[in-house]
Amino acid sequence: MLNSINTNPSALIALQNLNATNTELAATQGRINTGKKVGSAKDNGAIWSMAKMQSASSSSLNAVKDSLQRGQSTIDVALAAGDTITDLLTKMKEKALAASDTSLNTASFNALKSDFTSLRDQITKATDNAKFNGVSLADGKTTKLSFLANQDGGNFTIKSQTLSLDGLSLSVGTSFSTATDAKAMIAIMTNALQTATNKLSSLGTSSTGLDTHLTFVGKLQDSLDAGVGNLVDADLAKESAKLQSLQTKQQLGVQALSIANQSPQTILSLFKG
Known part of the structure; x- marks a missing residue:
């Protein structure tokens, strides 16, 4: 050299x-x-851009999960009210059956009638209070509620199930004055109870579908986060x-x-x- x-x-x-x-x-x-192996665009522009897009998608799913969880709570409140209402209807049927006994004295009959109307009024209270975040699937004031289903703004729609007196083919005047009326009321209460259980079944199916979709969204978000990690960690x-x-x-x-x-x-x- x-x-x-x-x-x-x-x-x-x-x-x-x-x-x-x-x-x-x-x-x-x-x-x-x-x-991070890719902390900025200058480290690897293509990978950084891809990771940012996936991270944005994952963040968007937080809003979807929040919306679906509100839907969950709204259905849960309606189902809880429905359970109460079916119990009330069952008791009303029992009161009507007992009042159909022609051997009753007037005091006993009137006591059963009073219990019946009190139970009826509790149905209205139950539906009026079946709200979450100011909305209800049970009071008959809306036909359906929609919640976010994906990051593109798609909806998961739940059909309302009216559990008020009107929705059960009853009214604020539903009652009986005689043993004969009470006997006829038994069939009416049976029909109302069947209607209520059918509507609760529909709500239960909607709840299961929403829970399944919420689980999917959670898994999708986890996959996106893992993908971002694989790209940049x-x-x-x-x-x-x-x-x-x-x-x-x-x-x-x-x-x-x-x-x-x-x-x-x-x-x-x-x-x-």
């Missing part, structure tokens, strides 16, 4: 190698510190091993540069007598 006092090729090469090692070492330390075990290797390489580079810098001293020694 040509020796020169103006340039030191060996030192220049050693310095270039050391700078390259330092750059790679800084990048590796950055990946370990952030946990660093393999910390691999990066740690690489860090140790680069640190060793850096030390060797410093030594190589030091040795190369001693070359001019060799030239000077040639001029010593």
Whole structure:
């Protein structure tokens, strides 16, 4: 190799190698510190863009999950009211049956009638209170409710099931005045009870469908998050091993540069007598 006092090729090469090692070492330390192998668009524009889009999709699903959970709660409230109403109808039927007994005295008959009308009025209270977030699937004031189903704004629609007196073919005047009326009321209450259970069955089916879709959305979001992680997350075990290797390489580079810098001293020694 040509020796020169103006340039030191060996030192220049050693310095270039050391700078390259330092750059790679800084990048590796950055990946370990952030946990990301792609932290910005300059690291890998295509991967970064893809990860951002998937991350946005995952974030959008939070709104979908919130909406579906409101739907869940709305149905649960309606189902709870429905359970109460079927219990009330069952008791009303029992009162009507008892009042159909012609051997009852007037006081007993009137007591049964009073119980019957009290139970009837409780149905109205149950439907009036069957609201979540100000809306109800049981009071007959709406035909359906729609909740977000996906990030594109699609809807999951639930049909209302009116459990008020009108929805059960009853009225605020439903009652009986005689044992004969009470006997006829038994069939009316049986029909009302059947109507209520059918409507609760429909709500239950809607609830199952909504629960299934909510579970799917949760799994979809988990998959998107995992996909983002696969795209941008660093393999910390691999990066740690690489860090140790680069640190060793850096030390060797410093030594190589030091040795190369001693070359001019060799030239000077040639001029010593």
